[in-house]
Amino acid sequence: MSLVRRIARPMLAAMFVVGGLDQLKHPGAKAKAARPVLDQAPRVGLPDDPELLVRANGVAMVGGGALLATGHVPRLASTVLAGTLVPTTLAAHPFWNESDPQARAKQKIQFLKNLGLLGGLLLAAVDTDGKPSLAWRARRVGESAQRTVHTTKREARHAAKAARREARLKAAQAQNALS
Structure with missing residues (x-):
């Protein structure tokens, strides 16, 4: 693992570990903020208990953050964290609903901060750590098979x-x- 990855992954993960622990310890305020988002979201078999969902989101944040920070399955961990960040951002920073210009600006900054974190997570999710991706490996196997077929025919x-x-x-x- 490169030095940049060794430093950057824990830095990116820290926000999620701390935020996830806070969601586990104090889900009440976040559950209030989550209620409007849950009411608008399509039902996909999730329980109707916002506190339980906030805690589950917190568990995913702590788990994904710990995995990302330690470099274990970082692509999967980043994907999980990206999935936790979307509902968190929508529930906690709906700047479009604010009428006060100062509060709106503050919420917008927090929303954009989370959007930047999401960008970092997406980059981490596609980072192959200098190793070929599965898609590249599959193409190489296919190309090798085609070369083998071509060589065999020739x-x-x-x-x-x-x-x-x-x-x-x-x-x-x-x-x-005979002649």
Whole structure:
């Protein structure tokens, strides 16, 4: 792992670990903020208890943050954290609902901060740590298989051509022996 990744991953993860622990310890205020978002969200089989959902989000944040910080499954951890950040941002920083210009500006800054964190998480989610991605490896296997097929066909053509030549030579030798 490079030095930049070793430093940057814990820095990115710290906000989620701290925020997740806060959600676990004090879900009440966040549950109030989450209620309007939950009311607007389509029902996908989630419980109707905002405190439980806030705590579950906190667990995901702490777990994903710890995994990202330690460099264990960082792509999966970043994806999980990105998933936790979207509802958190929508519930906690709805600047478009603020009428007071100062409060609106403050919420907008927090919203944009979270948007920047989301960008960092998306970059971390696609970072292969200098190793080829699965898609690249799959393409290479496919290309290798195509080269093998092409080479095998070419060698078969050469072998068939050599066999025909050898057969003509043997036939000519047989004919000369009879004459």
